[in-house]
Amino acid sequence: MALPPEAAGGAAQSSSIGGSAAHKRERRDSVVIRFAGDSGDGMQLAGMQFTAESALAGNDIATLPDFPAEIRAPAGTIAGVSGFQVNFSSGEVFTAGDEPTVLVAMNPAALKANLDDVPPNGVIIVDKEAFSDANLKRAGYTSNPLTDHSLDKYQVFTVDITKLTTTALHDTGLNNRAVFRCRNLFVLGMLSWLYQRPIESTVNWLEGRFKKTPEVLNANLKALRAGYAYGETTEMFASSYEVPPARIVPGTYRNITGNTATALGFVAAAVKAGRPLFLGSYPITPASDVLHDLAALKNFPVYTFQAEDEIAGVSSAIGAAFGGAIAITTTSGPGMNLKAEAIGLAVKTELPIVITDIQRAGPSTGMPTKPEQADLLMALYGRHGESPLPVIAAATPADCFECAYEAVRIAVKYMTPVILMTDGQLANGAEPWLLPETSRLPEIKVDFRTDPEGFLPYIRDEETLSRPWAIPGTPGLEHRIGGLSGEDRTGNVSYSPANNELMVRTRARKIAGIVREIPPTEIFGDTNGGELVVLGWGSTYGSIREAVKQLRGKGKSVSHIHLRYLNPLPQDLGDQLRKFRKVMVAEMNMGQLIKVVRADYLIDAIGCNKIQGRPFKVSELTNRITRALED
C-alpha cells in the first residue's frame, strides 16, 4: 500500500532489536526507493535485485522503471538519466508509489531530473565524487547543490560511493572502468543493510550471471558486501529500518514484469490448446521483450518470426492461424496503425489471432518508453469498414498473464482476432505473482473441422456463431477464403447488397455475443450505489484503487469499477454505473473510454485525464475526486 509521505515518514518507533549495537532499528510500513543514475550506471539492475530481495523478505511490492529511449545518451546529461522505483510494504501495494521516500542519485543529472518528486524531508543519497565540476556542468548546475544549501529541506546523505568501491576492489585486478561499474552493487549493499534486506538472492543471482567470469563475480560480490558493511559500521545512518512482511495470500510466488507475464500467458494458452505458438513481430519499444522471452522457448514449441515490418508480423500470424497455430503478434501504437488492414482481413476471414498493443505515449513516435492509454479508440474502431473485435486490457503486470490467456481462449472459441492492451508501465513494471495451478486454467478447446459431410467454410456454431476452423491438410475441406465480401455459409465472393449487410451484422452479433463470457461487474466500495464511482481500465487500476481506498478511509462515498473487457462491455455495466450520482472516468488519454460510456449509456461522465507519459499519482486522483465530490 503506498502510504502518503507523512504516514511513511512518521513511522512507529520500535526498540532496537539485535543488529549492530550502534544502530537503532525502526519500523516502517511502506518505503518507496528510487534508484537514479546514468544509463550505464546499472540502476535498473540494482533496482530489480532490491525488488527480489524485498519480495523474498515477504513484502508486497510494485516497481516502475523509467528509462530514456536513447540507449546511451551522453554520459552525465539529464537525457541519459535512468531510474527504477520500487515500493515495498507490509500492507497491500497497488502502485509503485507517488513519491520516493528515498532517492539514490548517482550523479548531478540524476539528482536534478528527480528532485522535484522528492517530498520535503525525504532522504537523498548521493555519490560525492560524482559531483565534480564537469558533471555539475553537464547537468546544468551553476553551483554545487551539495554545498549551496539548496537541498536543506531534504535529508541528504553524501557517501563516497566511488571512492569506497574503488578501495574495496583495489586488489581485484580490474581496471578503473570495470571497478566504476560495480558502484551499483555497493549502493545495493548499502540499501540492503539500511532496510534489512537479505542479500543471499543477489549473491545467488550474481553467481549465476558471472559464472564464466570469476574475477567480475568476485568484484561484484566484494562491492555488494562492502556496501552492506559500510551501512552497518559507519555512523552515517543513525538507524536501519524494518518493513515487516505483508499479509499475503499463501502460495508460491515469483516476481514478474508485464511483458514476461504476457509471454507466459500466451505459452500457457498454446500448451492448453495443444497447438504450437507462433509469434510474428517486429521489434518496437516497449514490446520487444515479449519477442525476446518467447524466442527462448522454442521447445514448447514456440515459433518466433522477427518479420521485416509490422505488417508482415501480423500477416504471418494470420497465415499461421490459417494453418492451425495459436498465432499472435505484439507491437505498440505505431505498429498498430500499420497492422490495421491485416486485422480487418482477420475479422472478415474469421481467423483467430491475438494482437497485443503495448501502448506508449504518442502521437507519432512520441515518448517510446513512457506509458499512455490513447490507443483505446483505435483498438475499438481503428479499421476501415464495420470490423468489430473483442478488446481486453490488463490491469497489473501479473494480470497480463490472465489477459493474454483469456485473449487466446476467446480468439479460438469465437474465431476472431482479439486485441490485448497493456502499456509501457505494465510491460516493465513488476509485482509478485501468485503462480496459478496450470491444471485449473480454463479449457481452450481447439476443434478442427475434419468431416467433409455438410462442410462449408462459413457455416456457424449456433451458440457462438463462430465458423469452423478448417485447416489446410484436411482432405475434402479444400476451400478459399479472402477479403472480398463473401456469401453466407459458402464464403464465395458475393456482391449481393443484402448478403453484405447480413454478413456485417452476423459478425457484429458474434462479437457482441462474447458478452456471455464476461463475469458480472464488480464494484469496489458501495455495491448498492453511492456518490461517485471511478471507472477505469488498464494500468490505472492500482492508482485508482489506492486513491479510492484512501478516500473511503476518510469516509467518502467513492467506489471503483475496473474494466478488463473493453469490447464487448459487460452486460450490466450501464446499470451498475447508474447506481452512482457521479461517474468519473480516469484514463491516461484525452478522454476515450468516456466517449464510449457517454455514447453507450448516455451517462454524462466526468473526465480525469493525464497525458504526460506517467501513471496517475494517487494524490492527483484523490484531489480530482475530492473536487468532483464538492462540485
Added chain:
Amino acid sequence: MASALSRKDFVSDQEVRWCPGCGDYAILAQVQKQMPEFGVPREKTVFISGIGCSSRFPYYMNTYGFHTIHGRAPAFATGLKVTRPDLDVWVVTGDGDGLSIGGNHLIHCLRRNVDLKILLFNNKIYGLTKGQYSPTSEVGKVTKSTPAGSVDFPFNPITVALGSHASFVCRTLDVEQKHLAEMLKRAHAHRGASFIEILQNCNIFNDGAFNELTDKPIKAEHQLVLEHGKPLIFGKNRDKGIRMNGMRPEVVQLGNGVSESDLVVHDETNLALAFMLGNFEPPLPTPIGVFYATSRPTFDAAMNQQLADAKAKQGPGDLDALLKRGDVWTVK
C-alpha cells in the same frame, strides 16, 4: 510421382472472371494442368495471393486458398509455411502487388529462402485499378495517372530477385505453354523460394507489351531461351549468339569464323552471369528460362530444426517448470 488426379480436379466451381483474352487464363490452365504431375494431394496445396487481377487466382484452384491483402501474400505464406512445412505453398502476385506495395515482403521472403513457389505475373500495368503505370512500366509510359509519360525508372523483376539472393529465378511467358510448364516443374522441384516472372499480356490496358517476344514471325529474334550448359544461341535460324567482348556481352552472327565455342555457355549456378543476363536490354535479346538456381537451407526448415534441437536438448516444454523459473518463494 504423378497422382491419380487430373487437371479438372484442380478446377474450382467458381466462374473465372478475368477479361476475355487476358493472359491469366493461359497461366491458370497450365498451372491446373501441371498440378497432378507434382503428385501433391489437393489438400496439401495452398495458393496465397495479394490484391490485383492475378491475385484472384486462388479462387479458381480447387485447393486451399487465401486471397489476402495488397502486397502481403509472401508474409501470410511465410507464417503458414513455417508452421506447416508439410504444405505445398504457392504465392501468386503481380508487378504492382509484388514489386510496389509488397516489394518489402517479396525481397525478404526471397532472401530468407522460404520454401514458396512465387508466381509474379508481370503485365507492366495496373489492371484492376484500370490502367495506371506500374513499377515495371517503361519510362515515358502514358497512362491515366501519367498523361505526360511516367518519369521513374522501372524495376526489373529478375534482377530484384537476384539482388535479394533468391535461390531460384526464372522467367517465362503466358503464351509459351510448353516453356511455362517446364518452368513450373523446375520451380516446384526446387527447395526454397522459387521466383517465376511470367510476362503476361493485359489486352485491355497494355496490349502488346510483349509483342516482340510473342509474335510468331519475330519472336525468335528477340527471345533468348536459357538452357543450362548450352551456348547462348537465338534467332529464327539459330544463327545468332552471345559472345563476351571483354566484360561486355554482344550479339554475334554465327559463321564467318564465329563458332558456338566462342559463345557464352549458360551456367545456372553462376550468379554473376545471371545478373548479366537479367540486365539484358535491346539490342540484346530478352532471356527466358532459368537464370539462377542454387541450393541453400530454407528458412522454414532451419527454423523447424531449431525447434527440434531445442526439444532434443531441453525436452518438451514443461509449463509448470516454466512458470516457476527464476526466484520463487512460498508464502504459508
